[in-house]
Amino acid sequence: MLYKDFGNTGCKVSAIALGTWGIGGAGWDTYDDEVRLDAIAAAVEQGINLIDTAPAYNAGAAEKLVGTALERWGLRDKVFLTTKTGNEFIDGKYVRNGRPERVLSLCQESLDRLRTDVIDLLLVHWPDPNVPFNETFAALRQLKEEGKVRHIGVSNFSREQMEEARQYCQIEAYQPQYSMVSRKSEELCRWATEQGMGVMAYGTLGGGILTGRYRTVQEFAPMDSRNRFYPFFKEPLFSQVMELVQVLEQIAAEHGGTPAQAALQWTAARSFVSTCLVGAQTRARVEENTKAFDWSLTEEECKRLDQAVEKAAL
Numbered sequence: 001m002l003y004k005d006f007g008n009t010g011c012k013v014s015a016i017a018l019g020t021w022g023i024g025g026a027g028w029d030t031y032d033d034e035v036r037l038d039a040i041a042a043a044v045e046q047g048i049n050l051i052d053t054a055p056a057y058n059a060g061a062a063e064k065l066v067g068t069a070l071e072r073w074g075l076r077d078k079v080f081l082t083t084k085t086g087n088e089f090i091d092g093k094y095v096r097n098g099r100p101e102r103v104l105s106l107c108q109e110s111l112d113r114l115r116t117d118v119i120d121l122l123l124v125h126w127p128d129p130n131v132p133f134n135e136t137f138a139a140l141r142q143l144k145e146e147g148k149v150r151h152i153g154v155s156n157f158s159r160e161q162m163e164e165a166r167q168y169c170q171i172e173a174y175q176p177q178y179s180m181v182s183r184k185s186e187e188l189c190r191w192a193t194e195q196g197m198g199v200m201a202y203g204t205l206g207g208g209i210l211t212g213r214y215r216t217v218q219e220f221a222p223m224d225s226r227n228r229f230y231p232f233f234k235e236p237l238f239s240q241v242m243e244l245v246q247v248l249e250q251i252a253a254e255h256g257g258t259p260a261q262a263a264l265q266w267t268a269a270r271s272f273v274s275t276c277l278v279g280a281q282t283r284a285r286v287e288e289n290t291k292a293f294d295w296s297l298t299e300e301e302c303k304r305l306d307q308a309v310e311k312a313a314l
């Protein structure tokens, strides 16, 4: 495993982190809880030291599984535990809520589900346009003062929103979507890095499309994240991404590796990415992904991948 500085926090985080949106059990493929718990254990065994979760991942179900795994195998001290606030999953819908009283009560619920007394990093999941930032971030400051949260960050914020939030509270981390097929946040990632924030890229496998596991356009349920959240699973983007996947496959095959490993290596090599969040629900997937640094892309292969990424122009 490769470890990188997490902004100015003084913490080192694994360049691959475990994402738990799928593990929550809504919007992705279904597995038994024991399979999901084993994936969490495998992640820590393979050197992952950052787990990313959220109350919005199936209304607390992901946090509960993370809490169970950490307690069952005594792993809490090995993990930089990240969860979120300001966004909930109610009756199958994502609902933003940055009201200070809910930020405070939701944090207590997260602590209970995660079976811990401190959250290493609490992120505002999405900005709530209906609540002034000074109110939301005052609640976050309070949580830090009370020792319930160690660091505070934001996800899916614009630069203006981050600059405003910083007036009320120290912002130490930024979590945007960033991958070979989603580079719109690149400039903001560079800026956040210059500001000393840790950058957590999410969707680094493009929702799984960069693994080479999809060959044709498939139908997913309306609330499946591959239908609702990531746009690459439909044309015209699907065909554009397939060209890139072919290059990933050719290069990975030269090393006895996999396209997912090549994609993760490419993303982790960006100086403005502290960690790549990867959602994986089985031990086998976690083990494949965490072997990304067991081989290295050559300079020539990096150039080929850069060209393929530019050509995909996503």
Ligand SMILES: NC(=O)c1ccc[n+]([C@@H]2O[C@H](COP(=O)([O-])OP(=O)(O)OC[C@H]3O[C@@H](n4cnc5c(N)ncnc54)[C@H](OP(=O)(O)O)[C@@H]3O)[C@@H](O)[C@H]2O)c1
Residues within 6 Å of the ligand: 018, 019, 020, 021, 022, 028, 029, 052, 053, 125, 155, 156, 175, 201, 202, 203, 204, 205, 206, 207, 208, 209, 211, 213, 225, 260, 277, 278, 279, 280, 281, 282, 285, 286, 288, 289
């Ligand atoms: N802040 C935000 O707004 C936000 C938004 C999205 C995501 N996130 C975070 O970022 C994490 C990662 O993003 P994501 O989960 O949306 O997308 P992702 O990691 O790009 O892709 C997840 C998909 O890839 C599949 N996969 C993983 N490794 C694989 C492998 N080696 N071979 C084949 N398939 C593989 C997973 O399959 P299985 O499910 O079958 O294992 C799942 O279908 C999330 O879990 C969450 O923690 C945050």
